[in-house]
Amino acid sequence: MDEDNIIKEIQALATPFWEEVDFWIFLVLAIVSLAASIKAFLEARAAKEAAKEAGTTVKIQTITIELNEIILKLDKLDIDIEFSFARDYLNEINRRVRRLTSPFAEDDEYKSKIETIYTSLTDCKSSLDSVRPIENGEEVVDNAVYHAVESHFADLSGELAELMGLFEKRTIQKD
Amino acid sequence: MRISEEYRKVIAQLIEASGSGAIKWTKQNPTTIYQETRTASGATAIMSIQQVRRDRGHYVFTVKNASKGEVVVSIDSMRERELAPMLDELYQIANYSIEKRSLDFLDDIIRGFKK
Numbered sequence: 007m008d009e010d011n012i013i014k015e016i017q018a019l020a021t022p023f024w025e026e027v028d029f030w031i032f033l034v035l036a037i038v039s040l041a042a043s044i045k046a047f048l049e050a051r052a053a054k055e056a057a058k059e060a061g062t063t064v065k066i067q068t069i070t071i072e073l074n075e076i077i078l079k080l081d082k083l084d085i086d087i088e089f090s091f092a093r094d095y096l097n098e099i100n101r102r103v104r105r106l107t108s109p110f111a112e113d114d115e116y117k118s119k120i121e122t123i124y125t126s127l128t129d130c131k132s133s134l135d136s137v138r139p140i141e142n143g144e145e146v147v148d149n150a151v152y153h154a155v156e157s158h159f160a161d162l163s164g165e166l167a168e169l170m171g172l173f174e175k176r177t178i179q180k181d
Numbered sequence: 182m183r184i185s186e187e188y189r190k191v192i193a194q195l196i197e198a199s200g201s202g203a204i205k206w207t208k209q210n211p212t213t214i215y216q217e218t219r220t221a222s223g224a225t226a227i228m229s230i231q232q233v234r235r236d237r238g239h240y241v242f243t244v245k246n247a248s249k250g251e252v253v254v255s256i257d258s259m260r261e262r263e264l265a266p267m268l269d270e271l272y273q274i275a276n277y278s279i280e281k282r283s284l285d286f287l288d289d290i291i292r293g294f295k296k
Contacts, residue, residue: 144209154231
């Protein structure tokens with residue numbers, strides 16, 4: 007090998023890699039595959055979020071149906087309601103409302119309304135306690151239990167309807 | 182004269198009679214007080230007042246002719262707002278008269294211990 011050839015070989019070896027066509031081909035392929043991976047990741051994440059949101063929407067619709075049943079129950083209060091029946095009735099409503107609403111109790115959108123509902127449930131209980139028959143006492147005055155709980159039940163019914171409205175607003179926005 | 186004016190007069194008389202101890206009220210439950218009496222014509226009358234909601238000054242006052250099983254008077258202070266203060270006063274005085282009777286009885290027990 008003569009001196010010129012040696013110099014040429016050295017020059018060829020000294021060429022920076024970014025000046026090689028192969029380098030750019032592989033770089034473009036690498037970028038394209040990376041972009042495809044990122045896109046696939048983002049789509050998978052969006053699909054997961056959508057599935058989660060769909061699950062929440064279905065759950066909220068189920069809760070809304072159950073809240074509606076409770077409201078109808080509250081609105082059909084018998085004027086001759088007796089204390090023991092009212093106590094069981096209120097206990098059931100209290101349990102169902104708290105079970106349905108507790109998962110959303112810390113959610114900013116519902117927090118305030120749910121707190122109002124819990125206060126109303128407590129007020130209903132206090133009002134019912136205020137007509138608890140005195141031991142061996144005679145039930146002379148009619149409808150005392152009805153008078154005690156009727157306005158509280160009306161308040162509670164209205165508040166539950168407002169919460170239903172908030173739940174429905176959420177499902178409408180997602181549709 | 183309006184009917185509520187007539188009721189106002191009657192309630193004022195009940196307040197006075199309760200304050201003097203002429204009416205003996207009985208507690209059915211912590212917020213419902215009644216008085217059972219015989220009218221001049223021999224019928225049994227039940228007069229009651231219930232504190233429905235203290236936060237709203239809500240009272241229900243009823244008079245029932247127990248012999249016939251019919252409610253003769255029913256005043257709801259949420260509808261008859263102008264009668265609410267008088268019903269509040271009647272309830273407080275009637276309640277006080279019951280408490281006073283209970284305290285007198287307790288006092289009687291204590292005096293029995295001291296003998």
